[in-house]
Amino acid sequence: MSTPIHEHKERDSDDSAWYRCTPSSGIRIADTLDEVKSFAYDSFDRLDKNNDGFVSRQELNEVLHDHRWSWRDRSYVSFLLRRLDDIKAAYDEEWGDDVDGISRVDIQEYFNAIREKIPGPKR
Secondary structure: OOOOHHHHHHHHHOOOHHHHOOOOOOOOHHHHHHHHHHHHHHOHHHHOOOOOOOEOHHHHHHHHOOOOOOHHHHHHHHHHHHOHHHHHHOOOOOOHHHOOOEOHHHHHHHHHHHHHHOOOOOO
């Protein structure tokens, strides 16, 4: 029995619908998000070129165009850039909106919130 068209549209309009998807190729979104989070944690000091404790849009853009970084690392940087404002908003830093960038805590809180939306085992 097929699902009525209006139910597909309703489901597709759900902002978190993509979290539940598992492409036919076997790639799990949860695993990809875990890879991006690991990259952001492991590379934070390299990304934070001015050592102020925050990774700025400018610092990420510099890495994105630096071909000394692997294509995979640059794809992770692209993910971070596209979601920079959401990541920054994930945690209310005590120093307010004056900071141009994301902290380790911002990254942690953002990915924790995303993982809560994904069904299945949590890492």
